[in-house]
Every structure is written in C-alpha cells, then in structure tokens.
Amino acid sequence: MTDLRVLSGGETSPTYLLLHGLGATANVWLGLAGMLGDAAWVAPDLPGHGGSAPLPSYSFASVAEAVAGLVDPRGTVIVGHSFGGVVALHLATRPGVLAVVGLGIKAEWSDEELARAAAMAERSAPVYATRAEAAQRHLRVAGLEGLLFEAPEAAVVQTEHGWQPAFDQRAFAVGDPGVAALVAASPVPVVLARGEHDRMVPASSAPVALPGLGHNAHVEDPGAILTLLSPPPLSPPV
Structure with missing residues (x-):
C-alpha cells in the first residue's frame, strides 16, 4: 500500500474526500475544510506529491487505487481538482461513493499536448540552492503563484544536492484522461x-461556472465550492 500523507478532520457523515491537482498538496483544501463545520473530511497528498511516496509508474487508475482506501464505505462525496478530479471519477464505482464533484478538469487533450506532458515527465527534477527557490517552483507548477505566498512544508524537500519540489515529475505522463467515458x-x-x-478548461467541458474565479477556484474562494456540496444527490446551483 502506498505511504500517504493525509490531512483530516470532522466526524459527521458523509465524508468529503478532497483530491488536489497535479503538483499541489493536500494543503490547498484547508480553506474549504475550515468551512465544513463538523463534516468529516480527508485530504491526501496524492502519490508522488508532497509527503506521499511515489508510484513505480503513473496512470489515473493507479493513483485512484493508491487512495481508494480513504473512501468511507458509509458514505463519501469526492471532490477533485483537475488531475485529482479525474482520479475522483475513477473512484466513482467504489462502494460508499455518493457523488463526485470535478473542478477544473481539462477533458480534451490534443496529441501535441499529450506529447509535451510526456516530455516533461522525462525531464530531471530541478534542484535549487535555497528552499525559497524550490517553493516558488512548487507554486508555479501547481498554478498557485499569486494565490499562496508560502509553500507548505511538505511541498519541498532538501536533498544532498540542494532543494527540490516534493513532486515526482513522472506523474506528467498519465496520458489522456478519458473524461467523457468516465x-x-x-x-x-x-x-x-x-x-x-x-483558461485551461472550456465552458463546454464543465457546465457549472463559478463566477469570477480561475483554475484554482477552491483556493481563490473556498466558499464558492460549498455551493457544489449539497447533500447527495448533488445538483448544480441554480
């Protein structure tokens, strides 16, 4: 079983399983978690991110399998952002899952985009002289520049060669998400x-629009995400 860093809180069912996007960590959900009151929530660093161990290779299905043990069979609503949203869709058939909310999922990828992602997965992870530089790289990769001004402790790691983002770049090579079929x-x-x-996700890919927000809407305005978390069965806000 993959060794995962997991944040959690609350006790009331259903449990909200919160899955971050590529390059980020579970800390991006702390704003939303703080608004859930007594509701139970669980937010892992996905494999190869932050404090969680890497996988031998990456696919959306393998990442989903690695976190599947966090699904509460008594009732779980899964909220996933971007990369994590596709992982959430892979978990939809697990016993106990009541609904899935996918935020900012890029559903369609061109061959050129997939090739660029695969090439990024082959690159050596950058090494920096200072933690601050590695932290800035983490924020850039996760799309959090200007939204967070400090990277969480788990987001960077010191090695014998210097400081690096705690992110396995091989995860870029997960391939086409196949969202429509999921x-x-x-x-x-x-x-x-x-x-x-x-700008990453066209309106045709996600019929519910959150006014005034961008790709990391859950970080920009956690309260806006609450409008999507009605007790199951979920329905888009009117």
Missing part, C-alpha cells in the same frame, strides 16, 4: 464545474 460510466451523480475565467 462520466458516462459513473453510477453516482457527477457535477463538473470550472472557474469562469479558467
């Missing part, structure tokens, strides 16, 4: 949402 196969309600100004 949504069609889901046995539970799925809500696909995006920030109104998310």
Whole structure:
C-alpha cells in the first residue's frame, strides 16, 4: 500500500474526500475544510506529491487505487481538482461513493499536448540552492503563484544536492484522461464545474461556472465550492 500523507478532520457523515491537482498538496483544501463545520473530511497528498511516496509508474487508475482506501464505505462525496478530479471519477464505482464533484478538469487533450506532458515527465527534477527557490517552483507548477505566498512544508524537500519540489515529475505522463467515458460510466451523480475565467478548461467541458474565479477556484474562494456540496444527490446551483 502506498505511504500517504493525509490531512483530516470532522466526524459527521458523509465524508468529503478532497483530491488536489497535479503538483499541489493536500494543503490547498484547508480553506474549504475550515468551512465544513463538523463534516468529516480527508485530504491526501496524492502519490508522488508532497509527503506521499511515489508510484513505480503513473496512470489515473493507479493513483485512484493508491487512495481508494480513504473512501468511507458509509458514505463519501469526492471532490477533485483537475488531475485529482479525474482520479475522483475513477473512484466513482467504489462502494460508499455518493457523488463526485470535478473542478477544473481539462477533458480534451490534443496529441501535441499529450506529447509535451510526456516530455516533461522525462525531464530531471530541478534542484535549487535555497528552499525559497524550490517553493516558488512548487507554486508555479501547481498554478498557485499569486494565490499562496508560502509553500507548505511538505511541498519541498532538501536533498544532498540542494532543494527540490516534493513532486515526482513522472506523474506528467498519465496520458489522456478519458473524461467523457468516465462520466458516462459513473453510477453516482457527477457535477463538473470550472472557474469562469479558467483558461485551461472550456465552458463546454464543465457546465457549472463559478463566477469570477480561475483554475484554482477552491483556493481563490473556498466558499464558492460549498455551493457544489449539497447533500447527495448533488445538483448544480441554480
């Protein structure tokens, strides 16, 4: 079983399983978690991110399998951002899953985009002389520049050669997410949402728009995500 760094809180069912995007850590959910009151929530660093161990190789299915043990069979609503949103869709068939909320999922990838991602996965991880430089790299990769002004402790690591983001770049090579097929196969309600100004995700990919927000809407305005978390069955806000 993959060794995961996991943040959690609350006690009331259903449990909210919060899955971050590529390059980020579980800390991006702390704003939302603080608004959930007594509701139970669980937020892992996905494999190869932050304090969680890497996988031998990466696919959306293998990442989903690594975190599947965090699904509460008594009732779980999964909220996933971008990369984590696709992982959430892979978990939709697990016993106990009540609904999936996918935020900022880029559903369609061109061959050129997939080739660029695969090339990034082959690159050596950058090494920096200072923690501050590595932290800035973490924020850039996760799309959090200007939204967070300090990287969490788990986001960077010191090695014998210097400081690096705690991120396994091989995760870039997960391939085409196949979102349409995953949504069609889901046995539970799925809500696909995006920030109104998310330049990565066209409106056609996510019918629910969160006004005034961008790709990391859950960090920009955690309260806006609460509108998507009605008790199951979920329905988009009117």
